[in-house]
Amino acid sequence: MNSPRSLTAAGAVGLDAIRENPAGAVLGFDFDGTLAPIVADPAAARAHPDAAPALARLAPLVGSLLIVTGRPAAVAVEYGGFEDVDGLVVLGQYGLERWDSGALTVPEPPPGVAEARAKLPGVLAAAGAPPETFVEDKGQALAVHTRRCAEPQVALDRLRSILAALAERTGLAVEPGRYVLELRPPGMDKGKALRAYLDDRGTRPSAVLFAGDDLGDLAAFDAVDALRAEGVPGVLVCSGSTEVTALAERADLVVDGPAGVVDLIGSLADSLS
């Protein structure tokens, strides 16, 4: 495993708790930027080649193994190569969708998504969005990407207020991320998704771990912190990047991108075997 750039005392307690009672532990991982290297085209993203094998080794050794992602659950399964990872549960669209052993649950999108879809081209044109601005239609949500623009941050900043206004008109929320602003249904986030999963599971976990890289993962970090306050040991892992620093500031452990996360999964599996 890559040498961690930091490991807090609380993180060490959390890792020990996972090793002491892995069958009671719940481990969650984000997809893009955490298990899958960031690429310019969202449709070209694929998990690190060692991710699925490492998850397949870890899954039978722990209580629950989750992917919690902004992607549609089925897309994360496909792009991750996770179809055959027994026991893996994928919570997609920030927790609105669930894939569990091949069974997919997808709710109807709220009407605001269709309205935003219809209005978005005109809104982007009126805002003078560069032609490289790209809209990823995720069914439940619309993600406006600027990574392929010559000045992606400038392009993103130019769109913030106009997309916030569109979200307000259509009853949606804006989810900011790595050169992306998503218009998505409000009321769910990765923290609520993790909490709901734990509530459904029924038993108090022996420990929780969450690994992420982007702003949307902060809600899951909040949930792990809240669990810690309730006495459940927790580990916050940041998949480090130069694009987002907010998670590294809060993490117990910072690893070197998806390769570092996959190494961590592999070394956890080794230590629990």
Ligand SMILES: O=P(O)(O)OC[C@H]1O[C@H](O[C@H]2O[C@H](CO)[C@@H](O)[C@H](O)[C@H]2O)[C@H](O)[C@@H](O)[C@@H]1O
């Ligand atoms: O929750 P996640 O699994 O991290 O998904 C969040 C969003 O990630 C994707 O966008 C990001 O990855 C793309 C591919 O590497 C990259 O081109 C883009 O700049 C990143 O923001 C995805 O396309 C979104 O739908 C996800 O919601």
